[in-house]
Amino acid sequence: MKTARITAAVGCVLLVAACGPSGTKAAPSPSPSTALPAPPADKGPECVGDPAAKGLHVLRDGYVQLPGGAGPVLYKEGQGDGATRTAVLTNGTTTGTSQAGNGTETWPVTAGQTLTVGGGAYTVSQICTYRVVLTPKDQNTVTQPPVPNAVDPNWPVLTDGRLRLRWHVPDTEKRGAISAVLKNVAADPARADILVVSQDGGGASYDDARVGDTLEFAGRLWKLTVIDVGDGNSNGANPNSGYVDLQLIGPAGG
Incomplete structure (x- = not known):
């Protein structure tokens, strides 16, 4: 998949209206004849980290609201080099935006590292082309699997x-x-x-x-x-x- 793409990951609830929760409009879709050139194929691997890890699933170009009101985290982009995989997370609910009142923050992450957001610590348990799994280090914070x-x-x-x-x-x-x-x-x-x-x-x-x-x-x-x-x-x-x-x-x- 494309490793870095500006997109509105949250569109409309029904899509027919093409109107997002923040009031943004979905960009018109180009026809196949006007599509942009294909990006290079991802080199893989598809996933790195613990496939059995439990936690919050941040889907590609999507976001999750962190426990305790710490704000949303969005999976902005990712890349595989043939041996491992990395990802870039950001605050906010759409790529390129930030949570109200805060500056835009980005966090390049690797599998197994600790990410601290809004005072909460998480292990980046798994990185895939399609998701990042964040496992709270606070054992009192319960996260349910999808x-x-x-x-x-x-x-x-x-x-x-x-x-x-x-x-x-x-x-x-x-x-x-x-x-x-x-x-x-x-x-x-x-x-x-x-x-x-x-x-x-x-x-x-x-x-x-x-x-x-x-x-x-x-x-x-x-x-x-x-x-x-x-x-x-x-x-x-x-x-x-x-x-x-x-x-x-x-x-x-x-």
């Missing part, structure tokens, strides 16, 4: 364990608590931009995702198995507008 969408555990509706997202057609849980949309598809090589938003805050934005990449949302892990760039017409009623298939792997764990 669970399948508590509002509707049957969302999204799958076919043979597969979720198909069509270009520009949001798939939204019936109460609007969580939604996913394919923002853009592009060719040479095939890649996709997938946005996930949630009423609970956070969400994720997986830009320039390629076949084989792992995504996390709704408390589950997904493997991107198909990218069909379609005919370039993003009309939601167009059956040839392009799509992606996400195969369910299992619970997000930790």
Whole structure:
């Protein structure tokens, strides 16, 4: 996935309105014919650190609110060099912004290090292309692992364990608590931009995702198995507008 990309990780609750919690507007999606050149493929590894670690899952270009009102932390960017993986976290709820009243802070992190934010100490237990896991060092702070969408555990509706997202057609849980949309598809090589938003805050934005990449949302892990760039017409009623298939792997764990 792209290692550094300016994006609004929290869009609208229903996506149809394209209006974020902070009132920001989602940027228009380019057509495949005007897509930016493909970034270099990530060198990997996909994850480093403890795969069984429990803690707060900060999804790619998404944020979590820390316990005790210490403010949100956002997974801004990440990079693999073929041997290990690093990430850059920042305060605030969208890339490039800061928590009200504070300056923008960024924290380059590696797996296993301690991160102190707002007086709270956390271990950076795992860094993946799609998430960072922060484990509170304070044993009195309880963090629950992500669970399948508590509002509707049957969302999204799958076919043979597969979720198909069509270009520009949001798939939204019936109460609007969580939604996913394919923002853009592009060719040479095939890649996709997938946005996930949630009423609970956070969400994720997986830009320039390629076949084989792992995504996390709704408390589950997904493997991107198909990218069909379609005919370039993003009309939601167009059956040839392009799509992606996400195969369910299992619970997000930790």
